[in-house]
Amino acid sequence: MIKKSLLLVGITAAFYLNAQDVSTIRNTVEVYSNSFVIGTSKYDAMVGSTGALGGDFNSLNVNPAGIGVSIANELSATLAVESNKNTTAFGGKSIDSKINKTNLNNVGGIMAFQIDGSTPWKFVNIAVNYSSKSIEDYTETPGNANLVYPIYDQDGALITDLAFAGHAYNRYGNQSKMSVGVGANYNNNLYFGAGLNFHNVVLDQYDSVAFNSSADNAREVGDKQYTPFSEASSGFSASVGVIGKVNPHFRLGAALETPTWWRIERLYTEYENPTDGTYREDRDLTSPMKATLSAAYVANKNFAINVDYSLGLTKPKYKVYGDAETELNKFFTDNYKSMSEVKVGAEYRINALRLRGGYGFASNPFNSMSIATISDNGVVGNSNFSNLFVAKRNTIGAGIGYDFKAFFIDAAYQNVSSEYSSPFIQGSAANNSGYFTNHYIIESNESLVSNVKNKRDNFFITLGWKF
Numbered sequence: 001m002i003k004k005s006l007l008l009v010g011i012t013a014a015f016y017l018n019a020q021d022v023s024t025i026r027n028t029v030e031v032y033s034n035s036f037v038i039g040t041s042k043y044d045a046m047v048g049s050t051g052a053l054g055g056d057f058n059s060l061n062v063n064p065a066g067i068g069v070s071i072a073n074e075l076s077a078t079l080a081v082e083s084n085k086n087t088t089a090f091g092g093k094s095i096d097s098k099i100n101k102t103n104l105n106n107v108g109g110i111m112a113f114q115i116d117g118s119t120p121w122k123f124v125n126i127a128v129n130y131s132s133k134s135i136e137d138y139t140e141t142p143g144n145a146n147l148v149y150p151i152y153d154q155d156g157a158l159i160t161d162l163a164f165a166g167h168a169y170n171r172y173g174n175q176s177k178m179s180v181g182v183g184a185n186y187n188n189n190l191y192f193g194a195g196l197n198f199h200n201v202v203l204d205q206y207d208s209v210a211f212n213s214s215a216d217n218a219r220e221v222g223d224k225q226y227t228p229f230s231e232a233s234s235g236f237s238a239s240v241g242v243i244g245k246v247n248p249h250f251r252l253g254a255a256l257e258t259p260t261w262w263r264i265e266r267l268y269t270e271y272e273n274p275t276d277g278t279y280r281e282d283r284d285l286t287s288p289m290k291a292t293l294s295a296a297y298v299a300n301k302n303f304a305i306n307v308d309y310s311l312g313l314t315k316p317k318y319k320v321y322g323d324a325e326t327e328l329n330k331f332f333t334d335n336y337k338s339m340s341e342v343k344v345g346a347e348y349r350i351n352a353l354r355l356r357g358g359y360g361f362a363s364n365p366f367n368s369m370s371i372a373t374i375s376d377n378g379v380v381g382n383s384n385f386s387n388l389f390v391a392k393r394n395t396i397g398a399g400i401g402y403d404f405k406a407f408f409i410d411a412a413y414q415n416v417s418s419e420y421s422s423p424f425i426q427g428s429a430a431n432n433s434g435y436f437t438n439h440y441i442i443e444s445n446e447s448l449v450s451n452v453k454n455k456r457d458n459f460f461i462t463l464g465w466k467f
Contacts, residue, residue, distance in 0.1 A: 022207070022422075022426075027231075038460070041078060042058075042354075044458070045398055046345025046397060048360070049062075049345030052253035054066020054067065057074070059127070060197070063193065063255035064182075064241050065191040065255070068124075072467070076464030081459040089142075089450060107129075122186070125183045127179075134173075137169070141166060147374065148163050165210040169424070171204070181239075189245045190245075196238050200235075208223055209424070211442070225434060228269055231267075232265045242254055256290075257289065259289045263284060264282065264283040265282055267280050272432070283325065284319035287316055288312040288339070308343045316332050343361075357397060361392065391420035394417050397413070406465065406467065408464045409463055413459055415456070417455050422449065
């Protein structure tokens with residue numbers, strides 16, 4: 001392999017990514033620290049806004065005290081059709097990438113135990129909830145022949161010019177969460193609950209770039225150092241909550257979820273160490289602790305509305321085993337801010353018919369950041385971004401259901417949208433973090449940055465049984 005010596009200029013940006021792959025940062029936030037959970041059709045139509053209403057096993061995701069609100073046993077299963085579309089734009093061009101998945105994404109139930117006698121305790125209930133979702137994601141940036149990376153030999157003679165022909169981040173995988181909890185009803189005015197959550201993630205991550213060589217018109221495809229990598233991870237968290245009735249129509253709720261303590265088993269590809277090969281490492285990650293405050297208005301048996309506000313109280317933190325974890329922790333310490341989320345959900349009943357809707361907004365978890373970049377016309381400079389890696393998220397939900405007394409059927413639609421700036425191709429000779437093709441190593445202290453519009457259209461159908 002022949003190393004090139006292009007664009008090795010000083011960095012005055014707010015941070016330097018060094019050997020860390022951008023996808024590691026994105027996955028830390030988007031996968032391991034993400035509060036976005038899908039559930040039953042009712043839950044999804046109301047965008048998960050149930051913190052002070054409760055009444056079903058999906059309350060474990062927001063406020064486990066909602067388990068204590070139930071007065072009947074319930075079992076249900078939900079089928080999801082998930083569609084994930086990315087539109088990636090760079091240099092006046094764009095590429096659409098769409099992924100469709102269908103799976104049984106949620107099953108669970110609640111057992112309600114009524115307490116007889118003169119005690120103020122009315123019910124003690126037990127709930128189990130399992131949810132699963134695809135985390136597959138693909139973004140492909142168009143090429144730009146104006147961006148040329150020259151390759152030199154050891155004597156400084158030009159061997160070839162590599163014209164940028166495209167880049168892709170590609171993630172495969174699945175994320176699941178198993179929750180068990182208990183809730184209690186005290187005098188039909190106070191509800192208490194606690195839950196245990198068991199998390200699992202399996203993913204494969206790719207970071208690839210393509211060039212056209214002027215020497216032989218051949219296509220050169222390379223992978224980022226330390227990619228592709230695979231992760232099999234398990235985590236644990238716990239939650240507690242309370243709901244209180246201020247009056248027959250107005251309820252307040254509060255819940256606290258501990259950090260998720262993750263154990264990540266990672267296999268990654270390393271080039272020239274001293275030979276190319278696959279290596280293994282373990283990482284321990286602590287995701288942010290989260291608090292949720294809720295309020296609900298129950299006008300009557302036919303209409304209810306709920307508002308949840310969630311706030312991250314801490315920052316992601318890796319246990320330090322070496323320089324990589326130290327670098328990641330410094331990045332999150334300097335650039336991560338508390339992520340907040342507001343969700344509003346409502347349900348209206350017309351006899352046995354249920355109409356539901358909701359809206360959610362999640363803030364960007366990162367501060368604005370400045371990095372060294374190369375524009376689509378080849379200009380090198382520092383650029384500031386307010387939505388680097390990930391961005392604010394908007395969620396709209398709508399649903400309908402019908403209650404057959406012992407059985408019920410619900411359907412829901414959910415639209416989730418966000419737009420963010422995606423940096424790539426940065427990697428320098430100083431830390432051996434460039435892109436490796438079969439013939440060359442491409443290194444640059446600057447990033448190219450594309451714009452990604454993400455749109456998720458999810459459809460759900462739930463069949464349930466009350467007894």
